[in-house]
Amino acid sequence: VxxxxxxxxxxxxxxxxxxxxxxxxxxxxxxxxxxxxxxxxxxxxxxxxxxxxxxxxxxxxxxxxxxxxxxxxxxxxxxxxxxxxxxxxxxxxxxxxxxxxxxxxxxxxxxxxxxxxxxxxxxxxxxxxxxxxxxxxxxxxxxxxxxxxxxxxxxxxxxxxxxxxxxxxxxxxxxxxxxxxxxxxxxxxxxxxxxxxxxxxxxxxxxxxxxxxxxxxxxxxxxxxxxxxxxxxxxxxxxxxxxxxxxxxxxxxxxxxxxxGQAKALQYVFFAQRAAQKWTTSSGASWKTASAQPIRKVAVIGLGTMGRGIVTSLVKAKMSVVALEQDQKQLEVGARAVTSLLEREASKMPWIGQRPDACDPALLQFTLDFSVLQDADLVIEAVFEDMALKKEIFHKLSAICKPGSFLCTNTSALDIDEIASATSRPHQVIGTHFFSPAHVMKLVEIIHGRHTSPITIATAMGLAKTIGKIGVVVGNCFGFVGNRMMAPYAEQAVFLLEEGCKPKEVDQALEGFGFNLGPFRMLDLAGLDVGWRSRKGQGLTGPKLAPGTPARLRGRRRYSPLPDLLCENGRYGQKTGRGWYQYEKPGARIANPDPWLHNFLIRYRDAHHIKARFIDEEEILERCLYTLINEGFQILDDGIASDPEDIDVIYIYGYGWPKHRGGPMFYASTIGLPRILAKLQKYSEAHPDIPRMQPSAFLKKLVFLGNPPLKEWMSHAGHQSSKL
Ligand SMILES: CCCCCCC[C@H](O)CC(=O)SCCNC(=O)CCNC(=O)[C@H](O)C(C)(C)COP(=O)([O-])OP(=O)([O-])OC[C@H]1O[C@@H](n2cnc3c(N)ncnc32)[C@H](O)[C@@H]1OP(=O)([O-])[O-]
Ligand SMILES: NC(=O)c1ccc[n+]([C@@H]2O[C@H](COP(=O)([O-])OP(=O)(O)OC[C@H]3O[C@@H](n4cnc5c(N)ncnc54)[C@H](O)[C@@H]3O)[C@@H](O)[C@H]2O)c1
Missing domain, CATH: 3.90.226.10 (2-enoyl-CoA Hydratase; Chain A, domain 1)
Structure with a gap:
């Protein structure tokens, strides 16, 4: 000493x-x-x-x-x-x-x-x-x-x-x-x-x-x-x-x-972030058995919302990048967007004068030609969320790219194994799920498919580190960890509107809790059409929905058609100037309550015979947060996340969960699992048609075992179906 x-x-x-x-x-x-x-x-x-x-x-x-x-x-x-x-x-x-x-x-x-x-x-x-x-x-x-x-x-x-x-x-x-x-x-x-x-x-x-x-x-x-x-x-x-x-x-x-208590939470996050870097798979692979391959040249396919941010992050880290689009017009729009992002990033770096090579545009090539991707060490696909399109692209990449190159998809929720099945190298296929805006948000979920090799995981984790991101290795299921937990949270927010809340009341409660953006402001920012497309794909709405399906039920589960109705009215959020809020013009950022929406909600409740009631902040918070946490317990039991720290890091760095509350699973441990369980039981009795409110078996088990400390949770997890 x-x-x-x-x-x-x-x-x-x-x-x-x-x-x-x-x-x-x-x-x-x-x-x-x-x-x-x-x-x-x-x-x-x-x-x-x-x-x-x-x-x-x-x-x-x-x-x-x-x-x-x-x-x-x-x-x-x-x-x-x-x-x-x-x-x-x-x-x-x-x-x-x-x-x-x-x-x-x-x-x-x-x-x-x-x-x-x-x-x-x-x-x-x-x-x-x-x-x-x-x-x-x-x-x-x-x-x-x-x-x-x-x-x-x-x-x-x-x-x-x-x-x-x-x-x-x-x-x-x-x-x-x-x-x-x-x-x-x-x-x-x-x-x-x-x-x-x-x-x-x-x-x-x-x-x-x-x-x-x-x-x-x-x-x-x-x-x-x-x-x-x-x-x-x-x-x-x-x-x-x-x-x-x-x-x-x-x-x-x-x-x-x-x-x-905040100091304890923030110090927990310090160690959780570091623990997340030490991934291990159920087969025992880890940094000890697999090392990252050198990545010099990266290709990005699709220069939309995500692709342009990913390209910017790569160029900022001085990597050589090829960016590919589907047509000349999209290529030009994408190239302009990337250039402007790079200029903005450069202006934020006062030392740029001493480092003229930072954000060097010479590192960047724009193309429509797939054959240019031949010598890329790693490819990140960021095209529309459409399985058929993704499979077509991966099939093409598998044929064109050199044998050693790694193929990554930025899908938000789709099955990595199915995407990998379109290639002749499924062991080199992996999910790299960035978060919007991708040049700002720190998180990358690294999704490990059934055939993904440890070297591929190590390489994706290495790339995340090189570009200043925090990679967290997770298993493959619909929505992975982050979006899977987000689904019941966003669902509750919409149910609360049906029952009597206004978007601003729900947002204020969650922003008061510490989120950067409440669920409705977040949905307006991300674009309501994204979820709409996904629900149409799943047959929950749109042409694939069976005729005669009741408006507010899918099977025996409660469903709210409100988000679909907004999209049918052309309300996609900020991008169209209307969504859960109204904006001065399309693309504007300040969300104002919209009298149209409030009248629409009144008519909707009348049409469905829903009696609006006053809902206090406590109920808003408990229903949104505890259902999200409940899904987290299910994810742990399924082995999709290897420990609660990983979930917490994902929520803090990908979803704006307030850091001083330590992430959802740490927060649950501070509230006490018996209380979370009791509240979920109370709400699920009141709403038997919302299966996601029914307490997860793992949460019940932990309560039965006497509410053990977070560090001990995983020793009690099932893991029969471990995906890691
Ligand atoms: C008597 C009471 C007196 C109170 C008076 C107050 C005194 C004062 O005001 C309070 C402080 O000093 S507050 C402190 C103020 N200081 C800070 O906040 C510094 C916090 N640390 C950092 O910012 C970074 O770790 C470094 C930049 C140091 C290294 O970054 P890097 O090269 O990327 O490496 P890395 O991966 O990050 O870490 C490597 C390993 O070291 C571990 N570890 C590191 N620091 C630790 C610490 N302080 N502690 C414990 N462990 C610490 C880390 O967990 C990891 O362990 P693992 O088992 O291998 O995973
Ligand atoms: N938007 C988000 O917040 C977000 C967050 C995380 C992940 N994702 C995922 O990232 C992917 C892209 O999402 P996005 O929001 O950037 O979509 P986007 O619609 O903004 O952009 C997609 C881009 O892909 C291009 N493209 C389509 N087909 C192509 C082809 N055959 N070849 C080359 N380019 C093609 C389109 O021209 C478009 O520019 C999706 O899988 C989405 O689920 C989105």
Whole structure:
């Protein structure tokens, strides 16, 4: 942990390794600094890490054992460092994150390697920098810059840290030697001006406005997450209170966050995201047995909503891309759309000037000619959601593409095995389900068919990582994990309209819960015609529907024809300017309640003899969320997802589930499975014609087993029909 090595007398070198037992690091730092302080042979101290890394901060797993009210002893050691009569220099290699940057801020000087980066990411873990960071950083770099770093948790490279004033010197090499040199140079000089706790925060004429605007901004973006707001409160304390009182306030806010439950959820997500990268199949394949093949050239077929976003993501990651369309007109429209997306992405990257190759259009070729795809290492198909068309394309690809190339489909729900059956290489066929907008959304569901080889899975996962996405391996069934769980959720939302709600009431309840968009705003954005086409394909509506089928029943299941009726009226959502809401013009984004729709709902209820009733927020949330969670339990039992963490990662990064609630399965564990079961039982008794409300056998089993913790759920799953 800490290696107190006096290798460069008279400078003491305190080397410590991070992400270990924080109290051991803290104790060792304390002893080291105290020893150096009383040792007359020591004139200065340098603190550095081992193996080229200063530190990634406190061990996140250790937070669960900290009780609210515990004294963060790291803070007192940082005080000790700052009070030292001998200059202490931080030598930052690799990274200094969280508590590590706070240690560096307690040092009198900071030297960093040019490739090092620093940041205070605590906010992303539901916390705030709890060891003086919120009080020292504003004193060092001013309130606006400190607010930016502390409320976003972003990391900055050494050059930017130097510009901001966090770092005193940057070195291309020999950072530790440079720190020792600096320590020797400043030895004997007065230190008070270097002690941040003694500095005043630089006053600004518009300080009140800066703080209140920051508060408004973070509240708006946080969707109920507390930590960004508490970060602003802590920085505000640095402006309004003397240092020691500010530290007290920081500790009070830290303890409040620690006990809020949100910190636990966000830390769970941190590990869940990493766990999802470690896929394993039921046959035992994993990263240990299969490695990703190198992918240099990717082809994308179809430049519609999804294809253009996928192409943009690939080009941003500097991959060579061929984009193919079905006719010249579509090719031109698609090419224009991709160019404009790439331009927008480039303008968001201020470092573009230093990296002229980023988003290089020379990496991109547009074509109508399938034979150009011959040497692609991997192909992603993103044409219409139509099985016959997809099979035709895969058959063609199988004949044209070189033997080693991988064939991926971006289907939202269709059977991967059936698509693969159109090829002579089903082991190289896989689903890569991106989310809209594909150049923004982080998630890619990687769907493993019956014949998909481990190398194909590894390669698809590798590609996702290369382009900055989070791949999650799932099994093959209609809608996979995400869309399969979305179906009962969206279905409930529509049933609630039939029973008396307005779209805005349902959306407000779910947006209040923390979703980016409620179900109706989301459906309007995605396009109502997408689901309509799928329902027609399934024979739930349209020409394939048997004559005489009752309007609100399919078999013995309740069905709502409302979404079909909207489409029949040309209301496809934002794209047509009308959907569940009305928009100023087609393509406009601001959703306004539509009196036409409200009258339509009244007439619809009259026609079907439905008596509208008042439905409170609790019922809206429970019916939408608990049916979604119920499907999640079924998915786990079926083996379509290998564990609840995977489902949670899918929902957070693909569907805008509020991160501070940890994903649907984690949320279920915080509510308690007995309560979810009881509510589902109550609602399914009231609505016996909605099978998706009937509690899953797996949920019942877990309740019967005494509501075990989430980590133990999978040891009780059935898995007879594991698809992974
Ligand atoms: C006494 C109380 C005092 C309280 C006072 C407050 C102190 C302070 O304010 C709080 C903090 O410092 S908050 C902390 C602030 N710091 C942060 O928030 C930093 C969070 N970490 C990161 O951002 C990234 O992991 C890195 C950029 C460090 C590396 O990225 P990369 O190269 O892509 O690698 P990777 O795949 O990401 O990780 C590799 C492995 O390391 C694991 N692990 C990593 N960090 C961990 C941690 N802190 N902990 C535990 N484990 C951590 C990770 O799970 C994975 O494990 P696996 O078993 O192999 O799966
Ligand atoms: N839109 C979404 O939100 C979303 C999200 C995830 C997955 N998906 C899936 O992605 C796929 C594409 O969806 P989309 O929304 O981008 O559709 P889209 O209608 O916007 O685009 C499809 C494109 O494919 C092109 N195309 C059709 N036949 C072709 C052929 N034979 N050769 C070359 N190009 C051809 C069309 O010209 C069109 O540009 C579908 O399978 C869909 O289910 C869509």
């Amino acid at each position: 800490l290696n107190y090595a006096s290798v460069h007398p008279p400078v003491h070198l305190l080397r410590y390794t991070v992400v270990q037992d924080i109290s051991a690091v803290v104790r060792a730092l304390e002893q080291g600094v105290k020893k150096a302080d009383v040792d007359p042979a020591v004139k200065a101290v340098v603190i550095c890490g081992t193996n080229g890394t200063f530190s990634a901060g406190a061990d996140i797993r250790g937070f669960s054992s900290i009780q609210a009210g515990d004294r963060p002893s790291l803070a007192s050691v940082i005080d000790l460092i700052e009070r030292s009569e001998k200059p202490v220099v931080a030598a930052i290699e690799g990274m200094a994150l969280g508590g590590a940057l706070e240690v560096a801020l307690g040092c009198h000087y900071r030297v960093a390697h040019a490739q090092a980066w620093v940041g205070l990411p605590e906010v992303t873990l539901g916390l705030l920098p709890g060891a003086g960071g919120t009080q020292r950083l504003p004193r060092l770099i001013g309130v606006p810059a400190a607010l930016d770093l502390i409320t976003t948790g972003k990391h900055v490279l050494a050059a930017e840290a130097l510009k901001l004033g966090i770092i005193d010197e940057i070195m291309e090499e020999n950072t530790i030697d440079a720190a020792i040199h600096l320590a020797n140079k400043v030895s004997g000089q007065p230190l008070n001006s270097r002690r941040l706790s003694l500095k005043q925060v630089q006053s600004l004429p518009n300080m009140d406005a800066i703080l209140s605007e920051a508060l408004v901004k973070v509240k708006k973006q946080a969707r109920g997450c507390l930590s960004p707001e508490m970060c602003v409160q802590a920085v505000k304390a640095s402006v309004q209170l003397p240092f020691t009182e500010g530290i007290r306030k920081e500790r009070e806010l830290f303890n409040l966050l620690l006990s809020s």
